[in-house]
Amino acid sequence: MTTEFKKETLEEFNEIVKRYPDKQAATIPALHLMQRDQGYITDEALEYIAGLLDLPVSTVHSTVTYYTMFYREEMGKYVIQVCSTLSCYILGSKNIVEHIEGRLGIKAGETTPDKKFSLIKVECLGACGTAPVIRINDDYHEDLTIEKVDEILDNLK
Amino acid sequence: MADIQRIVMANIVKDGYTGSIDDYRKEGGYTAIRKVLLEMKPDEVIEEVKTSGVRGRGGAGFPMGIKWGFVPKDSPKPRYFLNNADEGEPGTFKDRALMTHDPHMVLEGQIIGSFAIGCNVSYIYIRGEFYHEAKILERAIKEAEDAGFLGDNILGSGFNHRIYVHRGAGSYVCGEETGLIESLEGKRGWPRNKPPFPAIEGAFGCPTIVNNVETIANVPFIINNGGAAFAAIGVEKGTGTKIYGISGHVNKPGLYEFQMGITLKELIYEHAGGVRDDKKLKAVIPGGVSMPVLRADEIDVQMDFDSLVKVGSHLGSGGVIVMDETVCMVDALLNLSVFYAHESCGQCTPCREGMPWMKMIVDRIEHGNASEEDIDLLYDVACNIEGRTICAMGEAGAWPVKAFVTKFREEFVEHVKLGRCPYNK
Structure with missing residues (x-):
């Protein structure tokens, strides 16, 4: 590097x-x-x-070191950021985190061994009207259900 | 005029409106800038905005024209105008829509504001996560340059102006205006002691104005129609319209622009489709999570600055979070306490230490490891943060705690008595 x-x-x-x-x-x-x-x-x-x-x-x-968006260690090819603040939280962000954890076999804050995915919980992404929301790299995915999350992750090659 | 319900979202709601410069101009866009640059003096622009009474839509509600008037006329230094697009207050998602769907309205307001204070370079400080929105703004800036609304000698007026987009990198406190300035300068977003206020000494040591996106987007309307026409909309001391962003347990979450003074009840039940699944309403946060929560029996309140103060809360950013009967208020407060503990910038001891302490105490209550005294301790910690920090983050973190504990004390007590969360299935 x-x-x-x-x-x-x-x-x-x-x-x-x-x-x-x-x-x-x-x-x-x-x-x-x-x-x-x-x-x-x-x-x-x-x-x-x-x-x-x-x-x-x-x-x-x-x-x-002050800003959360800067990474100091190698992350996965896809960094999945799950909004965890109130509007997303009361509409099921916890289930989304648990589902992705189960699917990828990692905990929030970790990266898969093949370096394909990192999963992190983040604070409010500013898209509360379409909660629950995740951001993968620079892209927002909104109005999510578990099914939609699976569909999105299936399409990440 | 007085029945106008939409100003900043007036174009966006029209079928087929794309937000391109051509579409914006078809709707009368960039006529205000012509009037300002060719017919008005900077002081006249400031007077018009003062007359409008428009107050900040980012949270603090400070009158924009008065703020502009604080810039010293005789300063030999350059001036800076900063468009605050940090949009970090949880529950708030309006500026993103304005920047995405009508970026030129925002730019026109920014150019006019910059002219009013004598500024030749202005910035849009946009939260780092809004990558695509930053690209949209950059494209719009290019369009405006090509059309002659930005650059040198704009419309032959002799006024030069350039706008740059500056992305943040993930920090709630950078939405506070002096935190934003520090961040723009390349530093940690640590808010500054005031005075000096930014209008005297802000970015790069120069007079600086920081305004929120939605506030700025009102400027073209104010110029085109006159400050008095704007002041005729809404309520006294809450003039104009406001975007209310409704999220949580409603059937139709989204952005709703209405005259200031519409009631919270009407917003939730007549516009946002009421509470989902016919559940009972429990609580509503009226203006972003820092603003004190209201109980279901308190929502017959007008959504303007003064009316919400009368019921012990604030309009804030107008971000409304609706919670139904399935929400545990201790758990909801725990979620917010985690947020504030995470986002404290670490500069002031009461906030840096107090926010994590509050999180720990709420966590104990939620998980049944607390005594009833802990509820009072929690309240006491909040009181000892409030008013003891450089920026308003102290209040932002203390107010939710005080309001949740006061208004839903019985739920906190129930957790303590049961030794567990009664909502935990």
């Missing part, structure tokens, strides 16, 4: 930096780019980003 941006990503990053009066503001966008390309953010990647932004590594470390 490399820890540097590939050429196209570096170009994207250089465009993003110009949007802000202070380079540090490009920290979260840079972390998003790194995770998009590499799946998670290693210590070496943090050093690289700190270098690009002329920041101490500790400053970038402070930021990356």
Whole structure:
């Protein structure tokens, strides 16, 4: 695994930096780019980003560890995020978590040994009107039933 | 005018409306910006918005025009306008719909607000999970640039403006305006002490205005029709319309825009189809989970700022969560306590330590390992967090506890006496 941006990503990053009066503001966008390309953010990647932004590594470390969407270890190809906050909860999010746990043979917070799926419980995804809701990588799946969850997971290759 | 029920969702509900710039312009979009840039001075725009009385729709309800007026006229620094699209308050799902289905209304409001405060670069801070919504906004920004509504010398007015989309990365507290500013700057989303208020010293040390998406989307209407026309809609001190997002145990969950002042009862029973499966209503949270819960016998209340305060709650974001008789109120509070313990940013001790303590106590009660004194201890912890933190997260976590314990005390006592959750099948 490399820890540097590939050429196209570096170009994207250089465009993003110009949007802000202070380079540090490009920290979260840079972390998003790194995770998009590499799946998670290693210590070496943090050093690289700190270098690009002329920041101490500790400053970038402070930021990356604050936000729940940044992963510090390898995740599955599909990261299943089950919304667990009140509207989803009272409409059965617990059953969805238990069903997926049973189907994948892992607990929430774990990744399957073949690195295909990670399952995590997340706080409110902001789609309460169509609860219960899950998010797989960047995609929302709403108005779910157990049957629909199975159908969605069946289609993930 | 006074019978208008929809402003920000007026286009969205029309058949075939796609939210493209062409569709938006067919509905009269981007006429307000022409009027503002070619005929009005910034102060006149601020006055019009003040006249409208429009208050913040993100939760705090602060009047938008007054906020804009706080930006110092003589500051030599650049100014920043931040569109708060963090939408993190559980129960709230309205801004996502506006950004997805009518992004240009949001952009037009943002450009006008930026002009009013003399800002040339503004940002939309959108929660990280809304990846596709961020892409939709970026496409809309491109369309607006191509049409000459963004960029240099907009409509020949001499006003330059650019909008950038900035994604967050998962943090409830970043919806608080100074937490949002810290996050935009690339730091942990730790809210700042105030003063200085953002209008004086906000993003990058410069005067900054932060407004919620829905609030901003009202601006084109206010300019096109006049602040007085907007003020004629709704109720006194709760002018205009509001999107009410109804979720939970109703037959037709979703977004409903009405004049401020519609009753919660009418929203639930006449528009959202009533309670599912003909179950009995137990409780309703009227404005996102931080706002004190109401009992079933308290829902004959108008959904505006002042009316909800009179019954001990708040309008908040207008996110309504309906709970039927099958919901255990201790279990529901446990769910919320887990949320607040997880989302505390860790900066202030009462919140960082208090939220997990409340979670532990509620957990003990729910699982039958508590004494009746624990119920009072729980209430006491909440009282010791409230008012003792930098940002309103202290209140956000304390209010649900106080309201649940006060209004449903008998359920908490029952758990203690039975030594288990009576709802546990």
